[in-house]
Amino acid sequence: MAKILATEIRAGNLLEWDKRLWRVLKSYHVHVGGRGGAYMQIEIKDIQSGQKRNERLSTDEKIERPSIDSRAMTYSFQDGASYVFMDNETYEQLTLPADFLEGQSGYLLPNMEVQINFHNNKPIGIQLPTSVVLEVVDTEPGIRNATATRINHWITAGCFVLLLLSGLSMFHPMLFWLSGLFGGGQWTRAVHPWIGTVLLVSYAGMIVQFWRDNGWNRDDVAWMRAIDRVLVNDEEGVPEIGRFNAGQKAVFWSMALLVPVLFLTGIVIWEVYFSAYTTIEQRRIAVLIHCLAATAAIIIWIIHVYAAIWVRGSVRSMTRGYVTPGWAWRHHRKWLRRLATTGSAGPRPRS
8 A cells, every 4th residue: 555755645635544544634734943843733534434633743754545546527517515527538427515625615616627536436535736826806805803892902002001101100210201291200100090990991891802712722732833934924834723823812811811910919009099908018019919910911012012013914903903815814714714604704703
């Protein structure tokens, strides 16, 4: 039985694994820095049972390929939820259901020649050309963030900047000049905790809107393993992700932790209203925690802003609310597929 090198495995290939026949659904090359090296991550589906599984293969590993009959066929037309192909030798027609193509139907073009694999005279897989040329004749921008979401975001961002400036003015005498932006030292100390209260409420609104889309999953683990490619803006081969990537999720949940910590410690050191309920020692500890949390929040904020500017087109999603299909395809392909499948313009697929 012939074997195939792991780096040569492509979507649509058939493999012999654990004495069963599998079709490859996804295949991507993952680079890992350090001693881990690179590896191939594949998603495969059992031809008979339909069971899916993910496997990691070393780049020099070889996998057995089953004995199959590969026939050259031409794609003719779509018939409802099925696709019709014609055998190039016998001119007989073969009709295949949409789920047989496993997401490859979007790349089919009229009169395209494909290879359809047969095992025991039954079609078990299809291989498309390695590349196709598609022309975008009409497209609409995808809604990334609704108006209410953008307003919520900019209120949060504005509060954070004001807290940053007022907090720094009270952090060290060299930065006291910043208090002039708020009318002086007394006004700065008075307004700072109230801005913090607005920030807490505003970020709570962000959590309500985004917590479902920020759930951690195995796609995020695979994305993190390919972080070296992401950092050099080479996202070919990077696993497909949903609405948010692992970096965005890390920022979201880090701030979801830090904002309440800043608020609670701020309550302890808010002397005007709460000094009677706390001791000097408690306030000193609260000040220390508050400063450490603020430092962490500032670092995360800098990373967030830098990433938004660095990934071209991201800022537009929070200023105008939309992104181009090309941007979505490049950075959040799984999210775009779900929108397309449900016929939704965004920001979430229709149920």
